[in-house]
Amino acid sequence: VLEKKFGAPSVTKDGVTVAKEIELEDPIENMGAQMVKEVASKTADIAGDGTTTATVLAQSIISEGLKMVAAGANPMDLKKGIDKAVSLVVASLKSQSQTVGSDGKKIQQVASISAN
Secondary structure (H helix, E strand, O other): OOOOOOOOOOOOOOOOHHHHOOOOOOOHHHHHHHHHHHHHHHHHOOOOOOOOHHHHHHHHHHHHHHHHHHOOOOOHHHHHHHHHHHHHHHHHHHOOOOOOOOOHHHHHHHHHHHOO
C-alpha cells in the first residue's frame, strides 16, 4: 500500500511503482534509493517484468558490497567480481532458455506466469 501526498493510497505489487514513490531525507540514503529506482526502471524498459526481483537483488548486492568494503575488501576487485558473476549468470540463463515460437501452449504458460 502506497501513501501518496495527494489523493487516495494505492495498492500495487509492481516494483517500479513502489520505487517511484521512495524519497529519503538523508542525501546519501536518497542517492542509493535513486540507484535502485534506476534498476527497477531499466528492468521494466528492457524486460517488461521482474522489477521487484531486480530491486531486491540490487539492494542485496549493495548491502553486502558495503559490508565487504567496510571489512577491508577492495571496491574495484568487488566490482570486477560482480561483473564476472553477472556474465556467468547471463550465460547460464541463456543456456537454459527455450524458444517459445508460435506454440500456443507455451505462449499461454509464459503469459500465465507473467500475469502473476
